[in-house]
Amino acid sequence: MESLNNTETTLAMQARAQGALEELLPVLQPLAAAFAAAGHQLYLVGGSVRDALLGRLSHDLDFTTDARPEQTQAILEKWAEVVWDTGIEFGTLSAEKHGQQVEITTFRADQYDGESRNPVVQFGDTLEGDLVRRDFTVNAMAVEISADGALTFHDPLDGLTALAAGQLDTPAAPEESFGDDPLRMLRAARFVAQLEFEVAPRVRKAMAEMATQIRRITAERVAVELDKLMLGAAPWAGLDLLVDTALADEVLPELAALKLTQDEHMQHKDVYAHSMTVLRQAMEQEDEPDLVLRWAALLHDCGKPATRAYTEEGRVTFHHHEVVGAKLVRKRFRALKHSKQMIADVSQLVFLHMRFYGYGPGAWTDSAVRRYVTDAGELLPRLHKLVRADCTTRNQKKANRLRRAYDDLEQRIAELAEKEDLARVRPDLDGNEIMQLLGLKPGPDVGRAWAFLKELRLDRGPLDRTEAEAELLKWWASQHTEGEDQHA
Structure with a gap:
């Protein structure tokens, strides 16, 4: 029965792929005919065949051919609207026509040196020789497209059976x-x-x-x-x-290390399992795949192994693991050569993910709410999702309490946002106004005055100009008084 079911599955897959490719024939048949006229064969290959069989064919199609790169280029320049030859030394050319992108590579029969992953590029002469050098059998299938639009399936390595399984x-x-x-x-x-x-x-x-x-x-x-x-x-x-x-x-050693760390709530086998749950729950909140959110969810507790300690009662703690975790993320992502923006975003989310746990009705002032929003900046929507995803307790009362508390925080953020621009908390006076009021020239004192006004803005919200100037003058006078006291 299992064999029968597998056969039914493979037949259904082939029928699905046939239908998907027939829809593309108005574009692809003239291309195949052009190759045939030049005495060459054209095959859809690899991930494109796999995805067609799975019903998820994309607009980027991969082909292989016995034609050498220069011959492929000559054919494409007559057929396509745009041709890219950036991969021609590896036998690959790309082209586009009517919005359909294709990538065509000459049969390969590469040899590897066993030290790097860079092959000595050698062009092959057979489809089977090309397919056998591919990574997995599910990526080693091909569909031949003939000049008349006929489609012929080639599967010398039984990739279809593996795909069905x-x-x-x-x-x-x-x-x-x-x-x-x-x-x-x-x-x-x-x-x-x-x-x-x-x-x-x-x-x-x-x-x-x-x-x-x-x-x-x-x-x-x-x-x-x-x-x-x-x-x-x-x-x-x-x-x-x-x-x-x-x-x-x-x-990614920071991930493997989580297997060694027992979750302090004893609700999971280990912090690794908790992190996987948080990743799942963060993804459930996505409108579309969000790489930054997913990395932050996965690594939000990566600082726990380095901060693990035990109380006198034997309870495990991870104090300041968010600080250590943010540093570990920056170090790992730099080693992986991620972009500066990715490094900054993921590490900041890891750093901030514990901030909410000091929140409670009446526990946070408006100043604390402003600082939460300001520190998160453009990451605030992601931080909301990460904090909610981090609730994995099986204690339903506790889970509901945390959910209500975060609902309350978001409501307070919304209420403050109606009164003031929380997205851009800036001092009530700019640099030029500070210099004019205090009689300063550009320099460190202007930066210190600006920082004072920003802190004041976070603490008290927007001030009118008169009040802001009065507070700045009072602060400036206190700075001179402190300096004189120290000198005395």
């Missing part, structure tokens, strides 16, 4: 595949997150045995794969694979 396996022995290109181990975790597949037992075993080989890969390439994993439908599945195979020890 939801399994990732390598065309050759995984040790050989990962030895050629260790990045494929991260790609396995990424596909697990994106497609919600399982890896074959031999693939998992090879990943665990070869985890240190990932050191051959540049930080930038690692970061790209991790970001794609985090944007998947089930990033926790890919992260679990990284941790279980020790790849996380190499690329």
Whole structure:
């Protein structure tokens, strides 16, 4: 019965792909005819075939051909509206026509040196030779498009069966595949997150045995794969694979370290499990995939291992873990060569995620609310989601109490925002007005006066000009008095 069901699944997948590709034939058939007229074959290949079979075909299509790059370029320049040749040295050209983007690569038969992931580019002569060098069998299928629009499915490595079973396996022995290109181990975790597949037992075993080989890969390439994993439908599945195979020890050790730390509420097996729950709950609040929010949710407690301590009663504590965690995020993201904006945003969310826990009815002044909003800045909507996601207690009364408290905080933020511009809390006097009032020239004293006025604005809200000037003059006089006292 299982075999029958699998056959029905594969037939349904093929029918779905056939329908999706037939819709594209008005654009693709003339392209295939152009290749045929030049004596060459054209195949849709790799992820494009996989996605067509899964019913998620995108507008970017990947093809392979026996034509050499210069021949492909000549064909595309007649067919396409735009042609890009930036990858021509690797046999790849890209083009666009009627909004449809295509990428066409000459058959490859590369050799690897075993030290880097950079192959010695060699062009191949057969489709089968090209497919066998690909990362996973589910990415090693092709659909031949003939000049008359006929579609022929090629699956020499039985990728369709693996796709129907939801399994990732390598065309050759995984040790050989990962030895050629260790990045494929991260790609396995990424596909697990994106497609919600399982890896074959031999693939998992090879990943665990070869985890240190990932050191051959540049930080930038690692970061790209991790970001794609985090944007998947089930990033926790890919992260679990990284941790279980020790790849996380190499690329994201802060995550693996959470396995060692018991959650202080004893509500989870460990802080790692709690972090995965927070990630899930943050994603449930998304309107669209939010990489910054997801990273912050995953790493919000990464400072706990370094701050773990025990009270006299034996209760575990993690004081100031948000401060340590923010530093760890900055260090890790710099090592991964993330952008300055990404580093700043994720680390600031980690730093702020505990601020709310001092909140209670009547416990926060308007000044405290202003500071919460100001410190979060443009990250405030994400901070709202992160704090709500961080409530994972199974105690329903406590969960409801925390939810009501945050509802109250958001209501107070909204009420203050109606009265004043909380999004841009600035001093009531600008730099020029400060210099004119105090008779100063540009310099450190102007910056100190500006900082005083901003603190005053946060504490008391907007002031009219007369009141702001009076407070500034009073402060300025006190500065001189303090200086004279110290001198005496």
